[in-house]
Amino acid sequence: MIYSKIIGTGSYLPKKILTNKDLEASLDTSDDWITSRTGIKERHIADPNENTSDLAYEASLEAIKSANIDASDIDLIILATTTPDKVFPSTACTVQSKLNISCPAFDIQAVCTGFIYALSIADKFMKTNAAKNVLVIGADRMSSITDYTDRTNAILWGDGAGAVILSASKDPGILSTHIHADGKHENLLHVPRNKKEKGKSDAIEMQGNQVFKFAVNTLDQIVDETLLANNLSKSDIDWVVPHQANIRILEATAKKLEMSMSKVIVTIDRHGNTSAASIPLAMDEGVKSGKIQPNQTILMEAFGGGFTWGSALIKY
Ligand code: UT7
Secondary structure, three states: OOEEEEEEEEEEOOOEEEEHHHHHHHOOOOHHHHHHHHOOOEEEEOOOOOOHHHHHHHHHHHHHHHHOOOHHHOOEEEEEOOOOOOOOOOHHHHHHHHHOOOOOEEEEOOHHHHHHHHHHHHHHHHHOOOOOEEEEEEEEEHHHHOOOOOHHHHOOEOEEEEEEEEEEEOOOOEEEEEEEEOHHHHHHEEOOOOOOOOOOOOOOEEOHHHHHHHHHHHHHHHHHHHHHHOOOOHHHOOEEEEOOOOHHHHHHHHHHOOOOHHHEOOOHHHHOEOHHHHHHHHHHHHHHOOOOOOOOEEEEEEEEOOOEEEEEEEEO
């Protein structure tokens, strides 16, 4: 049996920080409202000349270093993003060029569930002997598709990138992945193409409270599905590394798992919602802080536009 083992993690956050207080100055909102409704205090915002591939490249360098491999050992790059540098080529190809290596590289688009989808695909390559060292990246520059005059969206989103190196191993790594989609709800959370309309740009539109209810119910189900598939019980999970959309969603998942919030890696207060980047950013923080230790069982889960949702159960 071949497993995909995480042997390195890395992350990158742009330097500029946008606080709730900063947003109070330009929007009809308050630090109190944002904190109590979302858990967010601040988020990182990329410079205009900093592309998604730049964020992804920095996170990849860290992951490669922590895995103690050469970049040339990587034989596949999968990058999850909703904010590619260009329509084409894929941002994964741009990162491959920056790393100066030669290997297949492609993007996948599943919005906030993107990193789970990418892990799932990488694991299939590994299990079929098609790759031995895979660089899996989640990177997003959500500020580039956020309307900063829309208070329902401007407060939520942030920029960043996280990356992991997966390596073929006989020791348990990814135990299972579960991915889902239901395209019927596309208009509840989407970025319509508005560019052709004068004065409009492509920006996120979301019916937040409807998305919220759907997310909580669906994440409840994915927890059950993941535990059942692995014949595990709630108490077998050491850490939840969730997509960071709203602290109230994270609390609902912890409640479902009958788990203290101290076992959930929380970055939303400092990162906001970084879409595909949020899980690998949280994973890297969990590892670097010493919270996540070898041989522990990690549940990653996400919900996002599409709708898409999914989970990965990992022996770290
Ligand atoms: O990651 C991808 C998936 N995305 C998610 O999972 C996001 C899920 N949704 C959410 O996190 C929450 O729905 C939001 C944080 C987006 C909104 O929180 P909410 O508690 O669902 O608020 P709401 O949309 O029901 O709005 C409640 C009130 C409204 O005012 P009225 O109609 O009650 O007078 C809004 O106009 O809050 C108002 N409001 C705000 N007030 C101050 C909305 N945004 C703001 C704001 N500041 N920024």
